[in-house]
Amino acid sequence: MHSLSGNILTPGGFVAGTLQLNAQGRIAAIQGQAISEAQARDSGDALVLPGFIDLHVHGGAGHDIMEGGQAVDFVTDIHARHGTTSLLATTMTAPLSDLDAAFAALSGVCSQRAPGRARVLGVHLEGPFISETRLGAQPPYARPVSVDEIARLNAVAPIRLITLAPEVDSNMDMIAALCAAGYRVQLGHTSGTYEDGVKALGHGATGFTHLFNAMSPMHHREPGMVGAALAHAPYAEIIPDLLHVHPGAIKAAMRAIPGLYCVTDSTSAAGMPDGEYALGRHKVFKCMGGVRLEDGTLAGSTLSMDQALRNLVNTLGLSVQDASRRVSTYAADHLRLADRGRLVVGAWADVVVLNDALQLQQVLVEGEALALNP
Structure with missing residues (x-):
């Protein structure tokens, strides 16, 4: 063609x-x-339109990134068929041995794209450097930032994005060094205060992971991590499945955060019938249009990026141009990729036709x- x-x-x-x-x-x-x-x-x-870019993908088609092996082939296949042309394979909070296995399986696909599949731009390390008080659907293996652990994993497959809780132990002090080393740092799964969020942004953090979910909420006398994001963030993820976040809250975030971009936070249940699936070491259940742990906690989604676009336009009332920026361009901007997420001469021909x-x-x-x- x-x-x-x-x-x-x-x-x-x-x-x-x-x-x-x-x-x-x-x-x-x-x-x-x-x-x-x-x-x-x-x-x-x-x-x-520009092809969709999803910086938070745990799985799809019955497979989870943490499985290792050929799981990523199934994940990149199903998401590509829903218009995601590039993505970050996203890991779970887990023992280092589990992360080693997942990264080993990602090494080759990050260096060379398989025909018929989405490009894997690298890894989003969602944890394990998070708060044990805000695990959400993450397994209980949270621990402080380890530069050695990050270097070991990055040597196998490139880490592009790291989610951490700035209030945990020495995590705040590590942000500047991580940013200087080329990683993008997001704040998430955190019980930190507004002040913690502002300080972390000052150290170089640039985004927030699945805004509103698994972080200290906003109150008018105690703004929390959500308040820090709304007041100061250049970028943040949002899950527009209309289940994780109310449309009104999404609209408020869009007015406040210049680079608010959409992610699916999709699990192995994406593209599959109702039933039991894996999310790292957790069992999750697809039912009633969502994915949950046994106790009812939301555990990722089954959202696809083409449906995210339709939700933005048909439910939230965005223009196609604005919606496209939020499913493509702003994510590329956050990763500092000038040749993806936009249709311009010289850019990769990552394209969706609707x-x-x-x-x-x-x-x-x-x-x-x-x-x-x-």
């Missing part, structure tokens, strides 16, 4: 025309006439057209 035609969403708005690809899987040219979003939606022609109902018609990963049906 050398070109796509339709209403192409560029950083400057929609262009009715053609997107040209080169042999290396990058965008060679975008040609056409500028049109409004209303014209693009009303025309009935295909909408051509109809006027925002249903996927086609997905390209680095110029490769994928089969959407299993």
